[in-house]
Amino acid sequence: MSSLREECGVFGIFGHNNAANLTYLGLYALQHRGQESAGIAISDGTDLSVLKDLGMVNQIFDAETLYSMKGDRSIGHVRYSTTGSNTVANAQPLVVSYSKGKLALSHNGNLVNADELRRRLESSGSTFQTTTDSEVIANLIARLGRNSIREALVECVKSLKGAYSIVILTENELIGLRDPHGIRPLCLGSLDGSYVLASETCALDTIGATFIRDVRPGEIVSISKKGLESVLTPPGKRASCIFEFIYFARPDSRIDGKNVHMVRSEFGRQLSKEHGVKADIVIPIPDSGISAAIGYYLESGIEYGEGFMKNRYVGRTFIQPRQKDRDFGISLKLNPLREVIEGKSVVCIDDSIVRGTTMKKIVSKLKKAGAREVHVRITSPPYKYACFYGIDTPNSKKLIARI
Amino acid sequence: MSSLREECGVFGIFGHNNAANLTYLGLYALQHRGQESAGIAISDGTDLSVLKDLGMVNQIFDAETLYSMKGDRSIGHVRYSTTGSNTVANAQPLVVSYSKGKLALSHNGNLVNADELRRRLESSGSTFQTTTDSEVIANLIARLGRNSIREALVECVKSLKGAYSIVILTENELIGLRDPHGIRPLCLGSLDGSYVLASETCALDTIGATFIRDVRPGEIVSISKKGLESVLTPPGKRASCIFEFIYFARPDSRIDGKNVHMVRSEFGRQLSKEHGVKADIVIPIPDSGISAAIGYYLESGIEYGEGFMKNRYVGRTFIQPRQKDRDFGISLKLNPLREVIEGKSVVCIDDSIVRGTTMKKIVSKLKKAGAREVHVRITSPPYKYACFYGIDTPNSKKLIARI
Amino acid sequence: MSSLREECGVFGIFGHNNAANLTYLGLYALQHRGQESAGIAISDGTDLSVLKDLGMVNQIFDAETLYSMKGDRSIGHVRYSTTGSNTVANAQPLVVSYSKGKLALSHNGNLVNADELRRRLESSGSTFQTTTDSEVIANLIARLGRNSIREALVECVKSLKGAYSIVILTENELIGLRDPHGIRPLCLGSLDGSYVLASETCALDTIGATFIRDVRPGEIVSISKKGLESVLTPPGKRASCIFEFIYFARPDSRIDGKNVHMVRSEFGRQLSKEHGVKADIVIPIPDSGISAAIGYYLESGIEYGEGFMKNRYVGRTFIQPRQKDRDFGISLKLNPLREVIEGKSVVCIDDSIVRGTTMKKIVSKLKKAGAREVHVRITSPPYKYACFYGIDTPNSKKLIARI
Amino acid sequence: MSSLREECGVFGIFGHNNAANLTYLGLYALQHRGQESAGIAISDGTDLSVLKDLGMVNQIFDAETLYSMKGDRSIGHVRYSTTGSNTVANAQPLVVSYSKGKLALSHNGNLVNADELRRRLESSGSTFQTTTDSEVIANLIARLGRNSIREALVECVKSLKGAYSIVILTENELIGLRDPHGIRPLCLGSLDGSYVLASETCALDTIGATFIRDVRPGEIVSISKKGLESVLTPPGKRASCIFEFIYFARPDSRIDGKNVHMVRSEFGRQLSKEHGVKADIVIPIPDSGISAAIGYYLESGIEYGEGFMKNRYVGRTFIQPRQKDRDFGISLKLNPLREVIEGKSVVCIDDSIVRGTTMKKIVSKLKKAGAREVHVRITSPPYKYACFYGIDTPNSKKLIARI
Secondary structure (H helix, E strand, O other), X not given: OOOOOOOEEEEEEEOOOOHHHHHHHHHHHXXXXXXXXXXXXXXXXXXXXXXXXXXXXXXXXXXHHHHHOOXXXXXXXXXXXXXXXXXXXXXXXXXXXXXXEEEEEEEEEEEOOHHHHHHHHXXXXXXXXXXXXXXXXXXXXXXXXXXXXXXXXXHHHHHOOEEEEEEEEEOOOEEEEEOOOOOOXXXXXXXXXXXXXXXXHXXXXXXXXXXXXXXXXXXXXXXXXXXXXXXXXXXXXXXXXXXXXXXXXXXXXXXXXXXXXXXXXXXXXXXXXHOOOOOOEEEEOOOOOHHHHHHHHHHHOOEEOXXXXXXXXXXXXXXXXXXXXXXXXXXXXXXXXXXXXXXXXXXXXEOOOOXXXXXXXXXXXXXXXXXXXXXXXXXXXXXXXXXXXXXXXXXXXXXXXXX | OOOOOOOEEEEEEEOOOOHHHHHHHHHHXXXXXXXXXXXXXXEOOOOEEEEEEEOOHHHHXXXXXXXXXXXXXXXXXXXXXXXXXXXXXXOOOEEEEEOOEEEEEEEEEEEOOHHHHHHHHHHXXXXXXXXXXXXXXXXXXXXXXOOOHHHHHHHHHHHOOEEEEEEEEEOOOEEEEEOOOOOOOOEEEXXXXXXXXXXXHHHHHHHOOEEEEXXXXXXXXXXXXXXXXXXXXXOOOOOOXXXXXXXXXXXXXXXXXXXXXXXXXXXXXXXXXXXXXXXXXXXXXXXXXXXXXXXXXXXXXXXXXXXXXXXXXXXXXXXXXXXXXXXXXXXXXXXXXXXXXXOOEEEEEEOOOOOOHHHHHHHHHHHHOOOOEEEEEXXXXXXXXXXXXXXXXXXXXXXXXXX | OOOOOOOEEEEEEEOOOOHHHHHHHHHHHOHHHOOOEEEEEEEOOOOEEEEEEEOOHHHHOOHHHHHHOOOOEEEEEEEOOOOOOOOHHHOOOEEEEEOOEEEEEEEXXXXXXXXXXXXXXXXXXXXXXXXXXXXHHHHHHHHHOOOOHHHHHHHHHHHOOEXXXXXXXXXXXXXXXXXXXXXXXXXXXXXXXXXXXXXXHHHHHHHOOEEEEEOOOOEEEEEEOOEEEEEEOOOOOOOOOHHHHHHHOOOOOEEXXXXXXXXXXXXXXXXXXXXXXXXXXXXXXXXXXXXXHHHHHHHHOOEEOOOEEEOOOOOOOOOOOOOOOOOOHHHHOEEEOHHHHOOOEEEEEEOOOOOOHHHHHHHHHHXXXXXXXXXXXXXXXXXXXXXXXXOOOOOHHHOHHHO | OOOOOOOEEEEEEEOOOOHHHHHHXXXXXXXXXXXXXXXXXXXXXXXXXXXXXXXXXXXXXXXXXXXXXXXOEEEEEEEOOXXXXXXXXXXOOEEEEEOOEEEEEEEEEEEOOHHHHHHHHHHOOOOEOOOXXXXXXXXXXXXXXXXXXXXXXXXXXXXXXXXXXXXXXXXXXXXXXXXXXXXXXXXXEEEOOEEEXXXXXXXXXXXXXXXXXXXXXXXXXXXXXXXXEEEXXXXXXXXXXXXHHHHHOOOOOEEOOXXXXXXXXXXXXXXXXXXXXXXXXXXXXXXXXXXXXXXXXXXXXXXXXXXXXXXXXXXXXXXXXXXXXXXXXXXXOEXXXXXXXOOOEEEEXXXXXXXXXXXXXXXXXXXXXXXXXXXXXXXXXXOOXXXXXXXXXXXXXXXXXXX
């Protein structure tokens, strides 16, 4: 139910004769990480091309376009715009040509020092056509101009500050790079002898790939015809984004060794231990509260139920008609099930609370549907500060945990 | 998880100065009943116009088009094509002009004798531009040519055989009609002094309307400036479509006095009584198995869990890429949660089973994810015969319950 | 330069294995007769389907759609909307099913008694989904219900009043019909043993067909596997639309035995004889004044020149930006060639003059470009009365010839 | 009738509160110079934005988008792709941010040393996202990094080799630049106290602007709030593109002091002097042969006529259906007027002849239409060598003048 929004999902595969189709399916499995634009870059070892557009994966690609994308190595991207407005120019993968050939780049995360790097590059003659971090990184690589892109990346890591899980494709190489803190997830798998990189393991599962391991914080994995090579840059302070576990990632994904659903369920159990209550029923705010609500029910022994029905057709283009005297608001998304709630003391579990305005309406809806008592439990720790690593957050003064 | 597909949702409102917006929201709440086309017809008492197209409600209508639709009475329709292919010509509401003026018609259901009626009308000079039942009904009304459309409908009901929940809009009147068996749902509500008709009560809830009652089998309700009038044609044998309760309707809707979620939950309880089993966990096939799985858990006391993650981005335009050696099939929709299932004896609840091919794959997935035992429980009674009232069913010889 | 607008072009072919492609090219040659919508109906002898949309021929059809249109008989239509607004529903060919099967109909012209026929049909139970004359004609045919469509048409002609050149396609037959006055053109040709019908001979030339003859006023030609049969209904008073020769038709077409360019050129010669003047140069208003200007020059011996350049990219979607203090008006379409005009006495030839507002601006432009004298000559006779046969004319009180 | 294709048109205006609308109209007047993509960049002095897409001016911009483009300075571009394939990425104006702010650039012409410049820039760290010359020029400007863009351009001119008429917009300045040879046209005008730059004077006429003068070869004109400043870089050898006069430019434009129509007419007169013939009629191949045919008629005294009708609806999306046994070829574009040609000795005037295949078909068509003799006269000098300055030419071995 959170109003937080994640920014991106990345995917890459090297050495599979079905590369475009598998990237399509991989992106489709990562669609929850971004619905604003999507793209696939592909290479057959000689040329490198890209197709990207605004919209969701299945709106941009069809059987015909996928069939036309020839090559055994490709990367993809789904995007929710954090930096840079939502325009085709800002869609990824970004493809540039530079002194060593062509380079496609997909980025998940947010650089803290993007503006500074940009100004530095501009002052020595670089130009920029988008407002994305990806273009800053690509230009940095081009400027470092080392013998190999891997060498350039080792150097690059010294300049980049912030969260970045990146996949890069050149004509000869697929590279995966995770920032020294390991803020955003990136994992490695294999399928039919080819290597696969993905933001989440659910993408590996969807295409039938086998999980190998997470890419390590600060690690650069390079996949080419010679196989996989790894370079470890000095790791930073370990600093996962907690919202991957609380809200962004799919429950069936495993991140850094932990299944997301089980983590959320454990959060629910812990909530019950720390903030137990005598009640008749535990209900989640769908969908992100479900895992935690199950944990709460398992720990507390209070009956589990579904107290809200969610309309699954709310999409990017849904408009909420203006009406003078009525705010349809939350009613369009959630409808309470009176038969489940009426006369009961309800524990309502959600993943996080930002400004609190939505939760206020939810409690009011539960009361109207006949709830005797409503106990709200939130799995996230108090959300008190704005995030600089890529999560779209409101002004920190509006955060209810600070008021 | 059923491969059955429902055909339509209908909505109507009379006497509200926000008619177009409310019909848009009503259709949006009924979107689960049909995603192939949608339309809204509106009248200001003098003229009557329609906007309809292929696609979902929020793809067809935007703030600008809704703003341009002036009038205080309108009807709408969402469609999954059963009879008639999916073309714009077949989208509804159908608007025709005839001797008494203009008439817009939205239909949910299937006539059993549509071809016979069509031939009869053609033999006396009628022409048809679509392959829908709606056009047959509209022409029948025009032919009966009574003083009022209500009189024509009373006559009409004698000819129509099959399932039909219909809303009709003329310049002066909103009419709701439900077949004498009451096969498809249709309910009546009120909002700000205006009357509302809808396939399901969830549409009333979404717009904030108050539920009055279900339209009765064989009833013709007519709403005009004079208020609501009801004509009862002779009722037939009561014959609800069981799939409304099992699968089609939204769990938060009430049909003929019963909440869908509670009915499904009760099905689950009954399943536990009739086919109990010693097991470690009860899991639903999302989403249609959830309510029954909760009932099963409540009755049996076996732990409830979510064993599958569903990809919610599968839409009409999603293509499954061809690949020689691999059938992605169910993997694209459902991913098992190994951490929930491994080493356990699992009761897996689904709403229905048609040919059994999907369930076979689901059981296999659960086994691969480490389930020790898998017990399948289906809420629907054995599905043995093809349906002639509007459900898209396979050849009855392929129904697993008959093999 | 006329603001008059023609309504439609029709085309048909029977017995050619390249029917869809040839109809496409035929319509493309008739595109000047209507740019608002276009469509092709095709049959392989068993089924009959249609593809039509708003836009020009090359916007609606591409290689893929044409390839998918199988059959050896088809009809087509290009439309500028006179009656009926410009909606997809009103696009033609109209396809209806009736007691004898399916029927596709393309109509050029305007019925004078369409409303009366419509009311008569409605009063006995017909319904209408469009506002076109074509639907009235199709319903009339269905009502007459004779053994053959040809018999029904013979009867039909007794009821229809006005201008109509019609092509009809059933699964087995292509029919062409021209009203008893012969107001709109319709000609017959042959290609590779198949028969072709078209509004103008330029469509025959474009596909390489041989002209056979014009369809006669009141004639019904029916083409089937048995060959061509002709029925002559009683002819009416001969009454060609003079605007076909003056403005609508392409100069390279021959209508009722006369080449349009030569007729226009003759008009120009006659103008010179009747309204000669001593001048330095004769210039046309492009494009419709060119043929007459050449005739004027040939007769008078005054030098011919091109005094205006026309912007050929003005299309349906061109918008004229609003600006407070300036009316771009005619400047966007026509730019005078100062070098040709300066210091000269100019004879300026146009095809017709309706309200005179445009001509006023043209004369002013010529003066500004340095013309010493401007003599306007119009080939059309004084345009004094509104047209009831399908030409979009302003209120007759605004016609300059009446003031 | 030439198969040569021009590449681009550019437009700019500074200091007019109607800048977006006027740029739209200016581009519309230049549409003949490129129909593949179009774009407008605009600035209000603080920010600078761009809207561009594939298609023609009136397909890309509508009243709403133009209204949303706020600012009093803007540049525009219409494009036919010579270098760089026809993709949105390659559409212009190109907008980049660099050390001095933002810069929009529209280019007409072709650099001879683009690849060399590109490699040089890449070797010092530049990246490229398109395959256009414009991106090379923009990066060169960014690299030169002088205090002002004008200073950078003075330096830039030393590196650029080839044809280039460029307009550049920054937040504060509109700049026009024409290569030292003056190969492509660029003119300067004024409207309501604002300055205007355009590829051809017809754009000035269309918006009602007053022609001031042509931009000089090698001249950089810079327009800002301080007014107009001019810098003259060393001029090169004067080398106009003859095809501007023969074929590309609109007849009503004046280029470097000469009206295009009059130049073409003079070409026709000269042809008559050099290659006179006794004949009955002079006809042009429309549209590019018209001016010359008039000159030929005036000089020779042979009667002028229109012997071909041109279909004006051939556009970018027109497809020529495949047919085994027939090449519709030229028939789709041109239809001879038998009544004008039959029995006559015809002089047929065209602007240029490239491979001669089209002319062969034209002569054959004239013969079939009854011409007694056909005399072909071409205004262009023998076309013997490929062009490196931006004209799309076939392999020089296929040029008929070399055979």
